[in-house]
Amino acid sequence: GCVTVRMSESLSIKAKHSFGVASARHTSGIVVKDSKFLFDAPLGPSVVRWDLEKEERCRQFQAHSDLIVCMRLSPDNKYIATCSSGGEVKLWNTKWSLISHTIAPVQSLFHLAWSHNSDSFLVVSNGLQS
DSSP: OEEEEEOSSSOOEEEEEOOOOOOOOBOOOEEOTTOSEEEEOOSSSEEEEEETTTTEEEEEEEOSSSOEEEEEEOTTSSEEEEEETTSEEEEEETTOOEEEEEEOSBSOEEEEEEOTTSSEEEEEESOBOO
16 A cells, blocks of 8 residues: 655654555665765664765664665655554654654555655555554
8 A cells, every 4th residue: 555644743644545566675775965874774673874985884773673674865865764564654864863753554564755845755565454
């Protein structure tokens, strides 16, 4: 199912449509504008910060309680959204301070995508919880 998440002080998720989606994982590295760091989510619940100048891992922290399946930087370079296979959706600033989080009413999340103006993002799952 697809769920649209509107940006606000707290994340709220309301399902509008539901349809099946094949499994995918989208956690390739992201570089925050004017930063010397790359962020990646290797297989698991952690985010790793790599120093691009020193070419080494410089920080790792647990961002979710289960597998991170998607991590995306907003088009305005102000926010990072992450989602996990268990339905956790989290919104971070670019210094990785948690802004808000929620649990999506879905079976399993696969992907998220930002709107062009960064005011919302879409999360995709394999169906709604019954």
